[in-house]
Amino acid sequence: MLRRWVGSCLVALVTLLPQQAPANQVPKMDPRGAVLCIWMIYASIHAIGENCAPKQDRDFLDFLQSGIDRMNAFIIRNSDTTQAALDERQNQIRARQAQRGTASCELEGESMALYNSLKSVDPSQSTANMDKLLEVDREPLLNPCL
DSSP: OHHHHHHHHHHHHTTTSOOOSOTTSOOOBOTTOOHHHHHHHHHHHHHHHHHHOTTTTHHHHHHHHHHHHHHHHHHHHTSSOOHHHHHHHHHHHHHHHHHHGGGGGOTTSHHHHHHHHHHTSOHHHHHHHHHHHHSSOOOOOOBSOO
């Protein structure tokens, strides 16, 4: 379930940054973590929350946006991507989620399972994980993505 969801996120993210490797080369990997992958997950889960629980989960949504903002700064600092490009991509993710309407808000559905999974992580643990992910400036990559 998670791999299928991440796969669809990656397809959508391809337009965010220029192609990183020619088709005949192995994609670049970063053992410290794939910032672009985590960015896409956070942006997608934030869009799910905005669509399904905008008032009930405001603190969690603000926490997610704070993480997105931190990753935005990292991505801009370490690539040619602009804030405008990142904002546009996040808006596209929000629009795609809004088009799904309440269908993706079913408690037993895949979207809400992922949303609730991230929401259940202790915020201090999420912050520590984000600190570790962003502690070393480097090229933001997609791989390894979970």
